[in-house]
Amino acid sequence: MGGGHLSLINIIGGKKRFGKKWVLRGIDLDIERGEIMALVGPSGSGKSTLLRALNRLMDLDSGSINYRGKDIREYDPVELRRSAVLVPQESVMLEGSVFDNVSYGQRLKGDVDEELVGRSIRDAGLSMELIERDAGKLSGGEKKRVALARALAIEPDLLLLDEPTVGVDPKRVKKVERTILNIRKKRSLTVIWVTHDVPQAMRVSNRIANLKRGKVREVTPASDFRWEGAY
Amino acid sequence: MSEGIPYTWDEGLIILASVMVLLVLVILISIWRKIGIAKEYTYAMIKGGSQLAFTALLLNFLFDFEYWYLPIWILIGAMAIIGGYTSARRASRMPNAHRITTPSIMAGGSLVLVVLALTRAMPLRPQFIIPLAGMAFGNSMTICSLALNRLIREFETNRPALETMLSLGAGPKDAMEQYARMSVKAALIPNIDSLKTLGIIFIPGAMAGLLIAGTNPILAAEYQIIVYLMIVGGGVITSLMVVTLARKLLFTRSMQLSDWV
Numbered sequence: 001m002g003g004g005h006l007s008l009i010n011i012i013g014g015k016k017r018f019g020k021k022w023v024l025r026g027i028d029l030d031i032e033r034g035e036i037m038a039l040v041g042p043s044g045s046g047k048s049t050l051l052r053a054l055n056r057l058m059d060l061d062s063g064s065i066n067y068r069g070k071d072i073r074e075y076d077p078v079e080l081r082r083s084a085v086l087v088p089q090e091s092v093m094l095e096g097s098v099f100d101n102v103s104y105g106q107r108l109k110g111d112v113d114e115e116l117v118g119r120s121i122r123d124a125g126l127s128m129e130l131i132e133r134d135a136g137k138l139s140g141g142e143k144k145r146v147a148l149a150r151a152l153a154i155e156p157d158l159l160l161l162d163e164p165t166v167g168v169d170p171k172r173v174k175k176v177e178r179t180i181l182n183i184r185k186k187r188s189l190t191v192i193w194v195t196h197d198v199p200q201a202m203r204v205s206n207r208i209a210n211l212k213r214g215k216v217r218e219v220t221p222a223s224d225f226r227w228e229g230a231y
Numbered sequence: 232m233s234e235g236i237p238y239t240w241d242e243g244l245i246i247l248a249s250v251m252v253l254l255v256l257v258i259l260i261s262i263w264r265k266i267g268i269a270k271e272y273t274y275a276m277i278k279g280g281s282q283l284a285f286t287a288l289l290l291n292f293l294f295d296f297e298y299w300y301l302p303i304w305i306l307i308g309a310m311a312i313i314g315g316y317t318s319a320r321r322a323s324r325m326p327n328a329h330r331i332t333t334p335s336i337m338a339g340g341s342l343v344l345v346v347l348a349l350t351r352a353m354p355l356r357p358q359f360i361i362p363l364a365g366m367a368f369g370n371s372m373t374i375c376s377l378a379l380n381r382l383i384r385e386f387e388t389n390r391p392a393l394e395t396m397l398s399l400g401a402g403p404k405d406a407m408e409q410y411a412r413m414s415v416k417a418a419l420i421p422n423i424d425s426l427k428t429l430g431i432i433f434i435p436g437a438m439a440g441l442l443i444a445g446t447n448p449i450l451a452a453e454y455q456i457i458v459y460l461m462i463v464g465g466g467v468i469t470s471l472m473v474v475t476l477a478r479k480l481l482f483t484r485s486m487q488l489s490d491w492v
Binding site for chain 2 (some may be wrong): 055056057058077078081082085086088090092094095104105108111150151154159165
């Protein structure tokens with residue numbers, strides 16, 4: 001795994017267990033600035049756990065994660081989470097309207113930049129007509145987009161996406177993918193995209209890291225990824 | 232004005248013994264209808280009665296003791312500490328809960344006692360300080376338990392929302408704000424509700440006691456309102472403090488959800 005000096009993230013020997021079960025068993029992974037890295041693997045392979053560790057919703061039991069050359073434990077968690085923002089698989093809507101949700105991160109900082117909120121809503125592929133709607137009453141697909149817009153409105157450098165198209169109408173999956181790819185280009189973001197859908201990973205990413213039982217089995221350019229249809 | 236209870240404490244003992252007929256009644260009914268409370272009730276009566284007798288003797292001593300202001304601090308401190316531990320036990324799943332309940336109850340209870348002393352509502356005599364301190368700390372304890380349990384419940388049921396807020400850069404204070412507010416409100420509502428029915432459905436404890444002791448009903452009512460002001464005033468401080476301090480036990484230092492929940 002090369003390009004250490006260019007890497008945005010270096011994960012070295014990352015281990016994590018829940019109770020007696022080891023979920024991450026020594027993850028080594030470098031992620032370059034500006035790339036889309038897809039994490040694929042069967043459920044239980046540690047993909048989501050790794051994303052949560054990158055956002056510091058939990059800490060590794062051993063090993064380390066460097067972000068921009070500094071151990072993530074040295075960052076103020078709030079500062080880190082605003083830079084490396086997580087969009088979890090389950091899009092939990094906070095109380096209030098779509099606007100309240102999307103502007104949440106900005107409200108925490110004090111000022112709400114309405115222009116940025118509007119741009120994030122549009123970038124996430126949502127209709128501006130929804131802006132006053134109660135977020136809790138939206139469809140599953142719309143909630144996913146609100147969650148994405150909410151993350152974008154923080155203006156992160158790194159987007160951690162956990163299965164962003166699960167629960168989305170199959171006809172619209174490719175549209176969501178295009179939306180995310182456009183955002184990445186427009187905002188020059190780095191994206192870590194967790195998916196169990198290998199063809200999707202091959203469509204959207206630059207490189208694919210294949211996880212199995214808490215370890216990275218291989219990292220390959222998406223175009224070279226060989227998949228036999230089973231993990 | 233009446234003169235309060237018209238007999239002395241030794242005459243009272245004989246009267247108390249006669250009222251024990253009610254205890255016998257309960258035991259007989261319990262045995263006859265197989266309710267199964269005879270043993271429990273007798274034990275509770277003996278235990279509660281002995282505790283009360285001990286307290287009465289202690290108060291009797293303190294009321295006549297020239298230097299009452301020395302031991303009274305121990306008594307007040309003990310009330311706050313026992314209140315803190317009792318309240319913490321009710322939030323049993325939270326480890327080290329007493330570290331937050333005890334100072335909260337201490338703060339709420341003490342603050343209202345100071346206000347009562349400064350406004351001269353509470354004359355600085357043990358006859359006033361001890362029962363009022365009992366009420367202040369006792370009610371702070373109940374309100375503390377209500378607020379903390381509600382907060383823990385909100386925390387448990389809203390974990391996904393809390394993690395969402397944290398992942399968007401909220402600190403524990405921002406993330407917990409609405410749940411803290413809800414918990415303080417929920418803890419105070421029972422007292423505010425009973426304030427509304429005051430005097431209509433029941434005559435509350437302090438006023439009943441004063442009436443029996445022969446106090447003028449208007450003065451007794453005034454005092455009852457003072458007691459309510461004290462309870463809700465102390466309660467708001469206690470509950471606000473306990474939900475604020477709880478953040479330290481609900482979140483880790485790196486602003487993650489604690490895993491005991």
